Amino acid sequence: MEIIRNFPAISILLCLFAGIVSSALKAKGAGRVNLALILTEIVLQIFVLIQTIALGRPYVYVMGKFPAPWGNEIRAGVLEAFMALFFCVIMLLCMLGGSREREKELEAGKQHLYYIMIDLLLSSLLALVYTNDLFTAYVFVEINTISACGLIMIRQNGRTLEASIRYMIMSLLGSGLLLLGICFLYDLTGHLLMSNIKEQVQLLAASGNYHIPLIVSLGLMSVGLAIKSALYPFHTWLPDAYGYSTLSSSAILSSLVSKGYIFLLLKIFYRVIGFDIVGESKVINVLFVFGIVGMIMGSLSAIREDNIRRMIAFSSVAQIGYIYMGFGLGTAEGVIASIYHVVSHSASKSLLFVAASGLTDASGESCRYPDLTGAGYRNKLAGAAFTVGSLAMVGMPVFSGFISKLLFSQAAIGHNFKMLPTLIALAISTILNAIYFMKTVIRIYTPPSGKEEMAEGRVIAAKENKRKSAALVCFIALNLILGLNSEPIIRLIRSGLEMFG
């Protein structure tokens, strides 16, 4: 159908409109607008996905009267539509799961601002997914950065203010490097449209002209986006930002914001530079090494952690390491594994955050381990969900994490130099994951012995917070679907990646 061609553009504009309208509404109205917006977006993305699958090729959509190199352009393919749909679903579940916390932790006069920021964040995620123009991507990276900052600091206590300042400094450094990279690339090619840049870059690479600035620009963009998505040595902003902000913020930040940047990096690799040129450059080896180090160091930090939410946050560092390691392999198989891991990590990490908040609710709002003893009995659904999330993270069969680890090892086999480090790092990291996640699972299913711990905790039935329970059930189902029915999704990703470049 011809009208579906408009849906990607409409979905981005709709988010912006919703944000603008929400600024004139009270908290309740803004919340309703936000819910309606996310549901509408899901429907729109389903249409786009079905159409792109039926079409079998990506299509470009000119934003305005003027065609590509002069005007703005967005492009929709299978992979883009799938990612957009997935982001919207996760966003819906995160917002659903954290609604009680938002009411409790945010100032009443500022709740509508939270919804504005969520609307604009969604718009920037969709724009990063769909855009075919490097500068549009940068503009929406700005929106993404500022709104993510707001999401952290809207729960105002000392830790979140400190975390948001740290996040802002690191994130702006990343934006700056990205912008520098784009400037270099524009100077070399004279274009901002991704497809045109790629043509020019292929010519440059063939002739060997301007080799040094090209590599520097690729390096600047990779490092900039790596800082923003918390690759290992740049992860210092992450634990506080995820650990102390309000529940839906930390779930959204860990599962969507960093993934949006990773998707943009993938787009730069495939559509702007060309993956063969990226593979030849040394930049990719740097990402590989940092990814591997991150896989292990993130897990080690998580083991040392005494606070369940910070533990989950540190586990993100390790999982981001997996994704960059997949990019670093430099093969299409590795990239497919990374994309699958983006999906599975988003699903299980947001599940873990929501489940952990259910557990802490049953333990007198305390995130510390000793207080969580036996929390799985006090809040049965959250306990079960946390167990599912942990198993998915560790990589047990049946759950989503297993498939991505399988894909990573399959991608690594047959690689000359990188096979051994990848497999060893995967093995070590899996064991470390198991140590800290199983430690927590055992802790929440140990019957409490001391008296003071029992006094603080209270039993929470699933009915008490229906929205959170519904979100948890949906998350569990999503993880099981990703784990049990991975074949069509991998096929989808593969076909999407073929038409991505």
Next chain:
Amino acid sequence: MSRKVPQEQYEKTFSFKFKRWLDGTKDPFLDTVEMVPQKPFQETEEAAARRAGDRKRIAERVYDLEHNRLICFFKRFYKIMSALFCIFLVVMLLEAVSWLPTVGEADKPVNNEVSARYIENGLQETGAVNIVSGMILTYRAFDTFGETNVLFIAACCVMVLLMVDEAALKRQESTNDRRYEPKNDTILQTVAFILCPVIFIFGIYVILNGHLSPGGGFSGGAIIGAGLILYLSAFGFGKTQRFFNEKVYTMAKVTSLLMYGLIGTYFYITGANGMENHIPLGIPGHILSSGIILPINICVGIEVACTMYAFYALFRRGGI
């Protein structure tokens, strides 16, 4: 026919006062303007010593530097490494820049069909004499809509950080100087009384001529915002809120952004589907010309002015 003026009457005239001021016998500011010299900052010796030692004491208490040699080492290592890293980055970027195409060369990659069309056909296609306005508001209108939303979200973020409830403001009034209003400063008020209308008119001129001359919504809006801030600092919140309070702010912001969004959406959707859009381009050079640029410039101008003012007001007392 001349007439003798009595001495008392003469002393009241402007020319007498002016002559006295010229001679230096009378200072016009004396007894009319309150000027209290600031008290010089005096610090007792022990307070100074305590202040100097604070940092050291805190560092010792937090890090226990006596026993933590590792942290001492790390601090030094960190300083050296960050300096080295910055030098490395500077050298690398300079090296990379030196390999870039030379500025001003005719066959630079940037001089391609994109800029050629902007320069050659920009006037006919957008109707704007100012090619830059035509470029950012017609060819790349979507980017600029995103950019305007960056301002919007930035204002929201500052609100999250600094907005204070009216009730809480009242409670804090005695202990906090958030409500502090400047004394009625005659010089500032007189200057603001003369300048503000000029600034507003100049801002409106810059916005309305965005498609004809350098300027446009962003710069004109900034000028109007500066005028509002000047008015606010001269006359205080009470007077400013009579014409610009939170309700007006929200209305103006939402209306301008929505207008921009609607115009933009109409333009994108019709353009993308190959439909005719019914926005006339007009005759280039006329004030009512250049299609969507003029209304968009007005919307952007209002949004930018509101944001500038909101930043100032939020930082000053936590409310608009």
